[in-house]
Amino acid sequence: MKTDKDKNEDKKGKGxxxxxxxxLFLVFLKVGAFTIGGGYxxxxxxxxxxVHKRRWMNTEEFLETLGITQSLPGPMAINFALLAxxxxxxxxxxxxxxxGAILPxxxxxxxxxxxxxQYRDNAITQAAFKGIRPVVVALIIFAAIRLGKEMIGNRxxxxxxxxxxxxxxxxxxxPAVIIAAGALTGFLKPSLGKKAGGGPHx
Amino acid sequence: MTTILFALFLSFFRIGLFGFGGGYxxxxxxxxxxVxxxxxINPFEFIDIIAVAEMTPxxxxxxxxxxxxxxxxGLAGAILSTIGVITPPLLLVLPVGWxxxxxxxxxxxxxxxQGIHPAVLSLIVLAAFVLGGEAMIDLQSYTVxxxxxxxxxxxRMHPIILIILGxxxxxxxxxx
Numbered sequence: 141m142k143t144d145k146d147k148n149e150d151k152k153g154k155g156x157x158x159x160x161x162x163x164l165f166l167v168f169l170k171v172g173a174f175t176i177g178g179g180y181x182x183x184x185x186x187x188x189x190x191v192h193k194r195r196w197m198n199t200e201e202f203l204e205t206l207g208i209t210q211s212l213p214g215p216m217a218i219n220f221a222l223l224a225x226x227x228x229x230x231x232x233x234x235x236x237x238x239x240g241a242i243l244p245x246x247x248x249x250x251x252x253x254x255x256x257x258q259y260r261d262n263a264i265t266q267a268a269f270k271g272i273r274p275v276v277v278a279l280i281i282f283a284a285i286r287l288g289k290e291m292i293g294n295r296x297x298x299x300x301x302x303x304x305x306x307x308x309x310x311x312x313x314x315p316a317v318i319i320a321a322g323a324l325t326g327f328l329k330p331s332l333g334k335k336a337g338g339g340p341h342x
Numbered sequence: 343m344t345t346i347l348f349a350l351f352l353s354f355f356r357i358g359l360f361g362f363g364g365g366y367x368x369x370x371x372x373x374x375x376x377v378x379x380x381x382x383i384n385p386f387e388f389i390d391i392i393a394v395a396e397m398t399p400x401x402x403x404x405x406x407x408x409x410x411x412x413x414x415x416g417l418a419g420a421i422l423s424t425i426g427v428i429t430p431p432l433l434l435v436l437p438v439g440w441x442x443x444x445x446x447x448x449x450x451x452x453x454x455x456q457g458i459h460p461a462v463l464s465l466i467v468l469a470a471f472v473l474g475g476e477a478m479i480d481l482q483s484y485t486v487x488x489x490x491x492x493x494x495x496x497x498r499m500h501p502i503i504l505i506i507l508g509x510x511x512x513x514x515x516x517x518x
Contacts, residue, residue: 231436246420279396322459
């Protein structure tokens with residue numbers, strides 16, 4: 141049934157329903173092994189694999205799944221593997237997708253920690269890391285600026301952002317408190333940007 | 343040993359639970375748990391681990407959890423830290439996913455979660471401040487960061503290449 145690929149081409153765009161647990165595991169294993177740079181770097185490859193190449197989901201289903209995973213805590217790529225696997229094949233498929241996504245990371249990090257980390261004390265490696273550290277900071281600043289454009293839709297968002305940052309830096313508030321406060325502001329006064337079918341008001 | 347393993351699991355469970363908005367937004371909480379309150383890893387090693395987590399495949403938070411867990415308590419530590427960080431998603435994603443698939447979208451919940459965005463952004467900026475304290479030590483490091491930002495903005499250079507260039511710059515600036 142699931143091998144009948146031509147049939148699915150007819151149902152334009154509708155996701156092909158049932159990949160096997162093994163297929164899901166292997167796809168997420170591949171994504172986990174070949175994407176460097178964290179969750180946001182993994183998304184294009186996930187989309188390529190499960191939307192374009194295998195047609196397990198259409199673009200709309202993909203974005204909907206992504207929307208749910210982005211609003212839940214935890215590593216995004218992990219949430220996505222879990223939820224996409226669950227949607228496509230039930231709980232067992234979800235768990236195997238998750239396992240596939242983290243297995244390559246786990247093995248590569250273990251190899252690095254066991255065999256390579258001992259060279260960190262070497263003078264040249266120390267010098268190299270002194271050069272790498274500012275790059276890491278630059279990558280975070282870049283991510284903040286790029287995400288900031290998407291995340292801060294209006295003046296209210298900007299003010300909240302500055303307020304939270306001030307509370308974090310000056311009062312040294314716990315990050316969890318800031319997350320809770322952020323969710324609370326959303327409940328109390330939902331963002332006005334997306335009201336009843338109206339266009340984006342940018 | 344068992345207490346350390348349990349503490350690792352618990353720390354990473356909290357990191358996973360409050361880790362909204364991806365790897366970078368999770369860094370301040372991770373730093374608080376791992377470096378400040380427990381002193382398991384020193385600040386310099388922490389930022390170097392983040393650099394390695396960035397350069398290796400997979401989610402940054404998972405990589406960092408595995409790495410820190412191994413450094414603190416060996417293989418068992420690596421396994422328990424990784425399980426700790428994925429347990430909150432395991433507990434939350436499936437029930438919420440099930441609800442959403444079943445009852446379609448809950449607008450109010452969705453809006454509340456969008457309200458988190460400014461908070462997430464403030465945590466990412468805080469991560470830059472926290473790690474910057476260790477990374478920005480002299481004129482050379484500010485120069486490397488500034489050049490990196492320019493390359494990111496104008497050439498969209500891949501992070502891996504930038505990190506390799508950073509390593510080369512470090513060896514030239516500090517190695518001899």
